[in-house]
Amino acid sequence: MGISIAVETPLQDDVRAMVVELNGHLRPLSPPEFQFQMTAEQMAGADTTVFIARSGAGAALGMGALKTHGEKQGEVKRMWTRPAVRGTGVGRQLLAAVEAQARRTGIARLVLETGGTPPFAPVWRFYEAGGFRRCGVILDYPDTDYSRFYEKLLAQEEAAS
Structure with missing residues (x-):
């Protein structure tokens, strides 16, 4: 499958539709107070770089974003x-694009929060396969069983190469 991944604005109808799809998928999996979703408008902030995967015909297939927290995180x-493209490598390519952008901008630690309940097990495996390791609570997220936290120390990887 020929796909392209590029930095794009999230303020496009097809990207907004993916945000709605993602939110709809997540809504029944955790209580609302433990869902930390960004709107398309928040994703368009200067602190966030959004990557969109598109088919050769231009259809939006996936997204991923890097939000910076200070100079090094x-x-x-x-x-x-x-769902139609899961298992084809699109997600891995998006995660690689996010990580490459983090490296280009000098980020030393890449972190993430995801759901902590059993329906998220495939997500945990995805991030673990991408080199992320579980860690303690990150940023200003609450310490709850509804969240699981991961990190990837980019500076250590570069020092080891």
């Missing part, structure tokens, strides 16, 4: 691939 946000 970045957060993976809004990772989503449409």
Whole structure:
């Protein structure tokens, strides 16, 4: 499958539709107070870089974002691939694009928050396969069983190479 991944604005109808799909998927999995979703408008902020995966025909297939927190820490946000392309590598390519952007901007630690209940097990495996390791609570998220936290220390990887 020929796909392209590029930095794009989330303020496009097809990207907004993916945000709605992602939110709809997540809504029944955790109580609302433990869902930390970004709107398309928040994703368009200067602190966030949004990557969109598109088919050769231009259809939006997935998204992922890097939100910066200071000079050395970045957060993976809004990772989503449409169900029809799951298992094809689109998600891995999006995560690689986010990580490459983090490295280009000098981020030393990449973190993320995801759901902590059993329906999120495939997500945990995805991030673990991408080199992320579980860690304690990150940023200003609450310490709850509804969240699971991961980190990837980019500076250590570069020092080891």
